[in-house]
C-alpha cells in the first residue's frame with residue numbers, strides 16, 4: 001500500500017469570504033488537508049512559521065506580497081527532514097498572490113523529491129490553483145506533479161465528499 005503525506009499551511013484569524021471579512025478558528029486549507037487524510041490515510045504535517053503573520057487580513061496581504069516579491073523563506077517552527085518513506089505527497093495551502101505562501105517553499109526546498117508523486121491542493125477566493133502546479137514542478141525536482149485540486153475557501157469545510165473522491169482517484 002502506498003504511503004501518503006499531507007503537508008499543509010493554513011492561516012487562522014481574519015479571512016475573506018465572498019466579499020466580507022470574518023474571523024475563523026480553523027483555516028480553510030486545514031479542513032481540506034484533514035479530508036484527504038480521512039479519505040486515503042496518511043500523516044498530516046502542519047507548516048507553521050516562527051514569526052506569526054498579522055491577524056488583520058489586509059496587513060497580512062501586504063506582508064505576504066513583500067515576502068513573495070523578495071522570495072523570502074520564512075523560518076518554520078518545525079521541519080520534515082525526510083520523505084523517503086512516502087510515495088505520495090499532498091502539498092496543501094491557501095492561494096497567496098497566485099501561489100503557495102513562501103513558508104511552504106521553505107519546507108519544500110529542504111527535501112529530496114526524486115521519484116515522488118506530488119499534488120497541489122489549494123484553497124482560494126477565485127484564483128484556483130494559480131501557478132502552484134508549475135511552482136511545485138520547479139521546487140520538487142525529480143518528482144511527478146499530478147493533477148491538483150482547488151477548492152473555494154468558503155466551501156472548504158463542506159468539501160469532504162469532493163475532496164475524498166479526488167484524493168482516491170489521485171493515488172490510483
Ligand SMILES: Cc1cc2nc3c(=O)[nH]c(=O)nc-3n(C[C@H](O)[C@H](O)[C@H](O)COP(=O)(O)O)c2cc1C
Nearest residue numbers: 010011027028029094095097098123125126127153
Ligand atoms: C495574504 C493573502 C493573499 C491572498 N491572495 C489570494 C489570491 O491571490 N487569490 C485568491 O483567489 N485568493 C487569495 N487569498 C484568499 C485565500 O487564498 C483564501 O481565503 C484561502 O481559502 C485561505 O485559506 P486558509 O484559511 O487555509 O489560510 C489570499 C489571502 C491572503 C491572507
